[in-house]
Amino acid sequence: KAGVTQTPRYLIKTRGQQVTLSCSPISGHRSVSWYQQTPGQGLQFLFEYFSETQRNKGNFPGRFSGRQFSNSRSEMNVSTLELGDSALYLCASSFVRQGAYNEQFFGPGTRLTVL
């Protein structure tokens, strides 16, 4: 079974631009979560989508948004990029079933650099 895939793997943007990152979960997984990883703040939760609905949201400004499609693929968008948005963005998918621990499987990440 194929793992979580993220595209692109690397991205360089300039301040003020916007960017869209894509995540394809493991087949059958309906939950997709996004995390931002930076040296200063560590791993921080952005949001989770489940069956095309945002189920949880972290403490990030409205410039960060996401969506999930009917095939469970997810995109996250960052508008008006700032230097501090430079980070590794990780996507994780989970099957979500009652009685199980529903571990999250992570993709390889998209490394975003904002100049």
Next chain:
Amino acid sequence: AQKITQTQPGMFVQEKEAVTLDCTYDTSDPSYGLFWYKQPSSGEMIFLIYQGSYDQQNATEGRYSLNFQKARKSANLVISASQLGDSAMYFCAMREGRGETSGSRLTFGEGTQLTVNP
């Protein structure tokens, strides 16, 4: 408030020896799950082991075991017979609530960089 604390920024261990990575957590939710992930330099997070708050026994997965002390709110990872490939960053994470109803949100600790020496 910090919910996951990993107090060891870096740890060193000799190949074939065992090592314990510390993790303490804080939650008022009686239902929660604790996870350990490994992150090599490539960046991908690799799931290692899980412990549920209601699990009576400590979790084990191959060379990994979790020393779960609920009263102390600690969930230490034990790696037996360390290998050179174990060198990586290790993260402890917690999910509050039951995943199927409360969502999959994980709160991570700051991580421990493990170096295995030959």
